[in-house]
Amino acid sequence: MTFRTEKDSLGPRKVPADAYYGVQTVRALENFQITGIPISLFPRLVQAIACVKKAAAYANMELGLLDEERGNAIIQAAREVRSGKFNDQFPVDVIQGGAGTSVNMNANEVICNRALEIMGHEKGEYQYLHPNNHVNLSQSTNDVYPTSLKIALTWSCADLFKELDLLVESFEAKGEEFADVLKMGRTQLQDAVPMTLGQEFAAYAVTIHEDISRLHEILPFLTESNMGATAIGTGINTVEGYAEAVCRFLSAITDLEITPAVNLVEATNDTGAFVLVSGMLKRISVKLSKVCNDLRLLSSGPHTGLNEINLPAMQPGSSIMPAKVNPVIPEAVNQVCYQVIGNDLTVTMAAEGGQLELNVFEPIIAFNLFQSVDMLARASLMLRKRCVDGITANRERCAELVHRSVGAVTALSPVIGYEAAASIAKESDKTGRPVLDLVVERGLLSRDEAEKMLDPLAMTRPSAR
Template identity: 50%
Template sequence: MTTATRQEHDLLGYRDVPADAYYGIQTLRASENFTVSGVRLSRFPIFIRAFATVKKAAAIANNQVGVLNDTIKDAIVGACDDIIAGKYHDQFIIDMFQGGAGTSTNMNVNEVIANRALEILGYEKGDYQHVHPNNHVNLSQSTNDAYPTAMNVALDDYCTYLLDKMKVLYQSFINKSHELADYLKMGRTHLQDAVPMTAGQEFNAFATMIKKEMVRIESTRPLFHEINMGGTAIGTGLNAPAGYSETVAEVLSELTGRPYYIAEDLIEATQDTSSYVDLSGNVRLLAARLSKIAHDLRLESSGPRAGLAQYRLPEMQPGSSIMPGKVNPVIPEVVNQTCFHVMGIDHTIIIASENGQLQLNVFEPVIAFNLFTGMRMLANVCEIFATRCIDGIKMNDDYCNSQVFNNIGLVTALNPHLGYESASYVARKAQETGGSVYDIILEENLMDKAKLDEILLPANMVYPKVRPAL
């Protein structure tokens, strides 16, 4: 069956475009040129909505400064509102990996908006004399200011999404710290026995790690409120009317509820990608923290009989196709893998930023793809980690108690009372004989039982206090 088409033209000639498509000839060419990742713009609805919001703000600003009439402005705004509401996202067919500094993405957006605006006005798709993708939707703009501004709006939204999921994980750690507040376990350094602590203290430390990363990510958000709209091609403002930059910033602020402002130096802002590097670095730090926590929980749940076996993780699925009864720590494992990927993403972003030559960084598409992807993945895995692992963790209480009170590391708690030499003697004898620290101290008459029992009370071992005089 033959598919109906319409004919469109650009500077390279004529092409047939599917008659029902909202995209146009430039999007069609780009979709043929860039068959790289298979990941289309449509996979990033936050970015699409952000771009439509920027185009809406531009249309309103152009109207206010007198270069776009009410009829076309209203049609463009109506088309943008449809896209912001989630319509026509399947029409954004551009591969996220593309040459041209995002021009293909910008034109995909321009063409979809133009053709939807034409429909609103009662015209056929492709009848661009009434609403043109370049002349009207892209009026007073260049890809080089519209694309990074849309990135900024989207990244602010991605920060919101990520922070919301981090809050879920943070609260999960806090809840677990309260639940296990009085449960003793051995702390470890160098993977060796160290001194006692409570499981509650360990999970509270995990919560603190997430809280610190939330503060770091939140601190980057103001960087994305500086925009370069009106800078057009390289920041000189060619073809942008007087007053447009300030007006579009004001309108965008009204539409989003965020304090957008025009960069002091538009030439610098058009080529600068340091804010993306800054955010990526903080996202990488979050990944490093999450991966460390996941590693810890895999170690501490190892076993169930021949490992550390301090915790029991929720059993999510059978763990082996050959070993009956085996259950693996699949949720921490997927957290680790996600974090490895995100840490690699950061390196890509650094390289892309450093290689932006002269007045424009043409590699913003790969920066956008990786930031959007990494932040979405980390957000999703934070929620999975919380709901499918942390919330259901149980403690092997009896086993942990036996580890604590039969452990040579217990002597460290007695060091301020016995002195280093006597404590070292007890530790060495316990190690050589297999005896307990508790029994050796009593056998050697180094301390009476009442005093020893008082020192080894859980509350006295795991919370800091004033050092006694020897």
């Protein structure tokens, strides 16, 4: 390998000659060997930073701060970075000190060296175009990084929405398919009253759709940008009109309505938007995990459990017990949900840990948010395609449990009274005799009346007046 020598304020460092990154990226690689996960594995973040750099170049050119030759070269290089052409040139660990400075400088150096090539120069010839002086003109890591994170998170959530919407459709389809399957509902794992399996699955669709709506509602908080804040929100090293101009260009480039923050000092130290999104991801995970718990319980058995539904058999379930098949897909989703819930605590502590004019812990916030969104999207896809779409109902088993249950006596309470209904339920449970026979035998209702009231299907909806 051949090298070129670059230097920064700390001195010289060798940089691989063919690398588009530079000395500050090399230092980050030396310092931060933490997760082994480079930011290149979060392409949305790289794309978002490229958009920010492109918008800044346009704004600086419009305001007369950057000449057209340099500006156009930066814009073309940023466009290429956004396309993914240079993803392998972003090796910095996703977690690092410095509030994201290493990520910002990685981007500055890659864009700068590619722009130098466009201008007809060699990599590292910073006398013609400089990563800090030109690519980072009118900017600071402290406004570039959080703005890029917000944009990337918005894009990533679009992928999550797609998978959650499809999962909702899958549950809705099962709700329709199972609309005529009578079964017993349960509260506290005890027999309650009859319902349909379709009602149960339709409820799963509704609970997930509700969270999709809530996440949509909070995403606009991510479109407020502190670009123009530079170091702490005072706008040092910018000119009047820059904040508005860069947000205008950024909106056009990203197709998002990016608006300047009302107070740039507050916006630079506040990470509340990330806490909101993380909390919503946690809520989605809590409810999705509960649905998976239900699927595992409803399919338990097959001979000694509820066995009301069948999950698709995905793989042999035991190295010792032949023919055992486990609910591996819901189990995997459960674990994803636990991880996302834990990630939310990390985001919460990182947001709380910020001090004075800057929160330096945004890299760990970014890592956890991107991981949560990505894992939830993948888990939703897996749950839909490898589980929900293939679920079948054990109709005879559901009917058998309805017939055996004394929960239907609840329907008689408004007519014969709570005490009488409780007495009949106890006798039926003790003797095994049908509730219908006991009601008629005691003279509480005629057989026709009792049969009408004890019709399980009629119990799945409000009665007519």
